[in-house]
Amino acid sequence: MLDALAQLFSLVVQPCYDLTGSWWMAILLFTVIIKIVLMPLSLWCQWNSIVMVRLMPDLNRAKVKYFGDTETIGEKQNELNKKYHYHPLLSLIPLAAQILILFGLVEVIHGITDGGAPGTEFLGLIPVEDGGLSWVMPLLAALSAVVMGVAQNHINPLQREQSRAEKNSTNGLSILLSLVLGIYVAAGMAFYWVCSNLMSIAVQALCNLLIRPERHVDYDDLHASQAALAELNALSPRRGPWWRPDPLARREKADYKRFFETVDKHLVVYSESSGFYKYFQGALEWLLANSDVRIHYITGDPNDQIFGIAEENPRIFPYYIGEKRLITLMMKLDADVVLTTLEDLDNFYLKRSYVRKDTKYVFTFHHMTSTHLTALEKSYDNHDSLLCVGPHQVREIRRAEELRNLRPKELVECGYDLLDREIAEYAQRARPKSKRPIVLLAPSWQDDCILDSCADEVIRPLLGHGYHVIVRPHPEYVKRYRARWESLVARYSSHTDEELTFEQDFSTSDSIFDADVLITDWSSIFCEFSFTTLKPCICINTPMKVGNPNWERLGIEPTDITLRDEVGVSLDPKRLDQLPQMVEDMLKDPRKWNERIMRARSKTVFNPGRGAEIAGHYLLDSILSQQTKREGASIHEAR
Template identity: 35%
Template sequence: MFTALRKMLREWRGLQAFKRIPREERTLVFYSEGRGYWTYFEPIYKALQAGHEAPILYVTSAENDPLLEKPLPGMRSFYIGEGSMRTLFFATLDADVLLMTMPDLQSFHIKRSPFSVHYVYLHHSIVSTHMIYRAAAFDHFDSILCVGPHHVQETRAREQQLGLPQKALIEHGYGRLDTILDSGRQGPPDRNGEPVQVLVAPTWGENGLIERHGLDVIKPLIDAGLRVVLRPHPRTRKLHPEILDKIAAYYVNEPRFRLDEDADATTSLLDSDIMLSDWSGAALEFSLGLERPIIFADVPRKVLNPEYAVLGIEPIEVQAREHLGVVVTTDKLAQLGNIADTMAADSKKWQTALNDARQCWIYNSGQSGETAAAYLISLIKQ
């Protein structure tokens, strides 16, 4: 009880500290729903500081967010939690511009403020807007920083279909992808005689690869002599910890298996030859950023909008499968080891095609931060 009270008091103090900031200094606010989301904001923050020296008010729901203890230059940070103080923060927000990665604004308890705030949505996945998100997920934003042409096409189609006012759609790109590209690690990693490493990075939910198949996904890879890094979605840990604990216990003495639950997990990404995924947006990041192929397990689609087909546009994550790797039906999971070995041997052949796909599907590769920063500054100066 006392722990909960102390937490609420800390959140209340964070909200009050934000409100004490003079209104003329509340020009640009970043809202982060968790500590793992900074990777999407970071390229924009860097561009804002380098090109515009723009101050940032950083508001986070993550109690352990490192930017609370050590804010970056030009940043003031505030903790509001994810309960009643967050709801109050949104309901009373008075600022010029709010940048956020959380969809469903206005649909549930997180509402638009009565003040004239400009709400900008920052995509935290390359995937399409109309299948794995709720139907109205983006309807109430003023601007959307679009990853590629698919986001523009989908958003405009929905606006036209429902008679919604047009939002400002910015040809932005994808900062997370730019960070991966900056690593210079494109193509197959140098193995130095070590076994091929497979990164298992599925999405979450009742149809998620780990939720449905658990050990049956990992075992064929380990049995084939490969190294495996399992990077579950944080929601899998929250909703089905027993599945992850069972896998970890089974391979507790296996040096070729590792469970990676780091919020960033960049090292696992860079060091892996192949990714095994399902409908996770991480597959597109891996493939388009590192130019390495994907094994897609053909579990049922992740669908939060059952009427997505009405839009008449095939989601990019469905289109991408035939371009980024191979699809394996779930009755052939036992063959995953052989499939991964074969794909790793042919990895060089994938590079050109994956580079071409990135140029076609993603805006402003390598420059998304500068594009977003210039747009946000233009909103402040209006």
């Protein structure tokens, strides 16, 4: 077969030589002829590439939906290939054709050079054997592959949409192949390869003219799906250089494996970081004291305090799972009950389990205010139960269900264990050592917060009035806007710590509970502070933090707004000159504020002092109910 192919190629190369009088030009013309002959195959591959790009949006959405589940993604890709009639192996046909051409052309080149005709000496040199100037050919071959790769990244409809890693892999293989080929074959063969690589650019451009990708591909849909997938791929970035093993990867992999090796998981808790443990603490401690439930605690924080707590309690099983692997874990989760503070379950990349449809998802709030202002509109739609802090949350959720025709959820009149514990701890606290009244400025970190919009207008009027002013930023503000924070601190460096303190240690809440008056904007800390200490707040009306633009549809004014004037005073930023007088008035009559705040607290929070008990009892009842259902289903199947 190769002899026949060589004879056929000789019939093409010889006339080209006769026409040009140069074997190099003959090889160039031969390459042009080959590209023309293979043009139908190139167009076929062009269409196949476009088909692949057409199915990419659906494939990307499958990768998002089943992120990390390679088996399911593979199944979905096979289904899409059949649906769109895409042939994955078709892209290998041009490579196979090139290999056949190379084998046939080898014999042609040898036939030319073996005769010793003048001008053919360099044509037959093989770099690895003959060395010398012939080494320029593998370099040219590799360089031509680089040029082709750069061009294909921009004009090939499929390669253009591939990830950087895929492009680098494709181009790297092409460059390596060209380099190796140039080293081990005759210079004439390498010259053919150089010509073929460069002409491939022109062939691709012609294919794009004959079959225009933009007429067959919805690029807006494609780019939207790529952005969604890129968002997931950006989660859990590597720690350290790419060549160094991720120090947490092995630990995460082991915890992931251990989690799925454990059967009969009755209660799974998901916590985003160590700071969220306080929202679960009371319920989990109640369960540990009043049941034999084993608690499987997933955290995204490798330094979560739960690992230390678990050392003291063998019924807590902690697992460190990063954001990427968490997506897969949540989809494959097999548990009776899942407890979390995670909003927007099933709305974004963290989904309900598709392995276990009857898993009960219980949400516990990490604030005491309303459900329909700062959270997104659908944040609570996909949970089965909500452990509600107070009657306002029950009213709001029921109203949202009515307006949007949602499945009714179990709304548990729970209370707020964190507040219960803080009240108890506050009662045991010693009085602060400061002889001055403490005014705490503790704003949020949102856009146009106090620190960005009116920090000086708030701080300066309070100085010189005998107060100890403490500025406690949100940790996220310092993390994101360190330069702004340091600039603010520098502006007041001449003031003594007794008069003005900029707090940067967030490990304790001492300053919050030692304060006599709190100044904030739209941070939910105002509620926690006042309900714990029975001391008033001044809430500055910076631009409101709104997550749900449709919040007014419920017809219920959020407690984020109403409570501001029940536990303190809301203040327009244009009236900040009144701030010192407001603070003075609040300090004059603490009893009035105590009584006023106590009334607000009693109507806002269910079951004072019993939040942990009610949450724990509900979780235990839910676990037992789930077990009963499963046992009943097993008996029914056995029959």
